[in-house]
Amino acid sequence: METLRNNLVPKKLEVFVWRSLKRRLPTLTELDKKGIDLNSIRCPLCDDDIESIEHTLVFCKHAFDLWSKVYSWWGLGHVSNLSMSEILRGNTLASSSGLGKKIWQAVEWVCAYLIWKNRNNKVFREKCWNISVAFNEVQLKSFEWISLRLKKKKIEWLSWLNDPSVYLRIS
Template sequence: MLELNKEATVAERITQINGTSFGNWCWTRPPNGRVLNELSELNNIVSSITLSDKPDPWKCTLDPSGTYTTKSMAHLINSLKLGGNALNTTIPRNNLLPQKVFIFIWRAFQKKIPVRYELDKRGIDLDSILCPLCEREIESVEHSLVLCPKSALIWKHVLDWWAQDISIISNLNDAIINNQAFALNKHGSSLWQVTKWITCYIIWKHRNLKVFSKKVWSLASILSEIQTQSYSWISKRLRKKKSIMWHQWLINPSFFVADPPHRVGIG
């Protein structure tokens, strides 16, 4: 049986002579039988060890540098929980929006917001997993934010406001990733993305008000909030010359997508 001082460091347990390492073993009884073969294999391993004067470190195999990082751990967790497809799709940040909206959008895309279907998958006992708004379909993330008849009606009015065809928002990926309406114009794409993400954010906000506070879903108030909130956040974050008047934004926001990025001012 091998007995070692538990307080000893690796350097104290191994002796180097002429570049070859030997173990400092302390036996309670001499090894014999098949243990000798195991000891021989151990000595071969030890002999190839090269020690340095540096303190014994821990090495993390998740990162090529050998250093532990939260990013490498997050990547491992995501790869195990979400699979490869989610990791291959990057959600671009939009500096026109506050961090809380981006975090919500990221969680929604990863199907991590607490819709009833996801809660049920995690073993949470619910009276129903039907959508609390339409009460007809199972409440998944995509259903809640895009496909529910009440959510779809909001999207129809938002798309009418932007003078866009309703067919460009048919699933969760369209609502979060695709910007095909203004694919050739970076400025317009950014403004449209702001509107889409705020629409998702406010739909979820009013869904929660209905579930937890029993507040009535008002189409007019939601559309007004989407228009006001998008204008407010854009007006605080866009840079440079020229301004967008509030009444212009309210009537036809797509009018501004051909212009270069500029500061939005309240008219």
């Protein structure tokens, strides 16, 4: 499996994406496969299904709600039948190419990373998931990380908040 690169995000996100695609995140299911005795392998966020990487990052109702808000924010309609691999590989936006596609991929990676971070906050710190806070964090972190790394293009905060889809047309 090739290593995915995106220079618009910190290296830790590239590592996170690689670990996700290789099924190397310590979800409860993965820990159970290694023989670690757990009380439950149900999703700690929703308790609706077993906790797999795919469930946690995409299909958990909390993750799905966040993806829906992010897609709506970018004017991309609703999320439907996406796989974790499609999201992390940047295959969700067929009509865009070049820098615009790379910017969108960075936003998707930030969203997935923050879903995992919120999952860990719930498991280890017993913090409740707040969709509005998580969405605001996706907006802020993606803006910070992308705008700091774009050398030739300037991203404006207000346009990022109000209509980030204009950045899909950057070549």
